[in-house]
Amino acid sequence: MPDITLISAALTSLKAAIDIAKFLRETDQSLENAELKLKLADLVVALADAKIRLVEVQDALTTKDQRIAELEAAFEIKDGMVRRYDAYYSVDGSGRPIGVPFCLRCWEVEHKRRQLVNDANRQRTRVCTACGHQYNWQLAREIRADESNT
Ligand SMILES: [Zn+2]
Known part of the structure; x- marks a missing residue:
């Protein structure tokens, strides 16, 4: 998956988590206990998804760092x-x-x-x-x- 797509997916998951948290903060006390638990479950899922996406971004960046180091090493010895x-x-x-x-x-x-x-x-x-x-x-x-x- 292209890196920009990984980052977009992570941001989408984080936005979903933030939206759920805002909803919970702004909702009055009349929220039923079952509904509250459902929203909290949605929040946990959104945060877990964001975490997975960020791990994918981290892996992609690590791979790119390794490739950059290889190319820098090759560039240094190119004239040799x-x-x-x-x-x-x-x-x-x-x-x-x-x-x-x-x-x-x-x-x-x-x-x-x-x-x-x-x-x-x-x-x-x-x-x-x-x-x-x-x-x-x-x-x-x-x-x-x-x-x-x-
Ligand atoms: Zn060979």
Whole structure:
């Protein structure tokens, strides 16, 4: 559910609760005991509904905070990543790719740095443990410091 819809639903529930409370405050003493109990039950339901909606809003905000933190982390390392053939790599002091290969798909689609590993079932294949994408071993191999300028 979109966040604005969650907030609107919470506000609607709170408005219903406030309206019931106002009605109870402004009603004269002639209210029957059974009617009073019914109105109080409506008030409790409206407040419980508002609480549930606010928990949903809180969850949505927490998810967004996590995603913002991930994107900030990706943004910080963006300039420190370079593509070579089918993988991304960290860069050395001269801006050349070096070290272990990272999944091209995960970096370009999700902005997450995920290291590729050798596929135990297929020779000459590297695989991303997160998305499962497979890469040719030659096009996504580790680059040692003494070969990073090739
Ligand atoms: Zn991946």
